Amino acid sequence: MTIRYTFGGDEFIFVEISEDMSLDAFFRGTAITRELTRRNIPGVSEICPANASYQVRYDPDVIAPDTLLALLKDIEAQVGEADLDIATRIIEVPVLYNDPWTHETLMRFRERHQDPDSTDLEYAARINGMPDVDAFIAAHSGSPWFVSMVGFVAGLPFMFQMVERERQLQVPKYLRPRTDTPKLTIGHGGCFGCIYSVRGAGGYQMFGVTPAPIFDPTQRLDYLRDFMVFFQPGDIVKFKPIDRDAYDEAVAAVDAGTFSLRVRPVTFSLADFRRDPDAYNRSLVEVLDAN
Known part of the structure; x- marks a missing residue:
């Protein structure tokens, strides 16, 4: 290198x-x-x-x-x-996969997609050798993701999946960018995951939405009180699939100003991760489950 x-x-x-x-x-x-x-x-x-x-x-x-x-x-x-040891944090991000808003949006832009006859999730599952969308969602949410940088628009995190290179999910961007992407869309392009912090143009495949604001100049929620941009390089993200009822409940809590994310401090060890990525990822997730 x-x-x-x-x-x-x-x-x-x-x-x-x-x-x-x-x-x-x-x-x-x-x-x-x-x-x-x-x-x-x-x-x-x-x-x-x-x-x-x-x-x-x-x-x-x-x-x-x-x-x-x-x-x-x-x-x-x-x-x-x-070897690298990072004092950082692990964050559980709830996701409503296969939601109606990204579905409506992606259907408006099928002429810009590699496979106009399928949805983004169906396409992603197929080219990654998954039997169906549920298997792809399980792979997407099954391991943590490292925030490698924040940018493009305010507060948008780019994320590497914390698995061996040959196991990382790979999905190309749209052939031509969309002019619309719902706010808080979970996106994917190449080997990178992201969360669209605001509504706007975009070219990443769309897999779902999170109810959790990650950029807010008004800083209403407790986890945004220190800074209007939530994510930082080095953060570790664990996606948690939720259903529509849980999503609606979380949105109501956001509107009431009572919503909060599960955030726990961790020390990431590169040596331990390289020794056994799957076992190490499980130990990271246990930090969330233990509190």
Whole structure:
């Protein structure tokens, strides 16, 4: 894995960990950016991690570009291949799969889809070798997901599925983007999952909706009181399938300002995950079930 460094104007360094987006590239970038944050370097004002890259904003009057570049390469050499322990949190996100709103939307845009005669879930199940939609939903919700970056629109998390590369669900984006996507849609494009934080255009396949707001400038709900954007890179998400009654009940709680997400602190160990991903994922989920 060869890291490429590029200067952006006189205030930015863009660092590409790998051209191939993968959990390994994400973990390596996370280790580097967390160590850079820990060092609190004068002149470094912003550190923005992404799926397989990161960008650093700096003040060239405080730290010279070549000095910062040498520092980043030094951190790469020291921690880039090291085992990674992350103090983070696991979040249970309820999902109404195969909901009526994404279904109505996807039917309006079938001419932009690879398979106009099936739904997004049916298509995703078929190309991943699943016998039916229920099996695909079980695979989608059966393992946790790592939030690798937040962006595109305010509060939208991009997520890697925490399984071996050959087991990751793969579904291409629409042939042409839609002009509409319901708010809080659970989407998927390539190997990435996401949650559309607001209504708008989009090209990811649509699998369901969550009742849980993840971006709210008014910060009405308890888990959004600290910041209007809920997700952070490094968060771990566990999707929980729910039925329509549970969804409606959750929406009513959101409207009343009483809805809350199940969020628990965890320490993620890359070494333990690599040793046995399935067993380690079960131990993470048990943290939610034990409280």
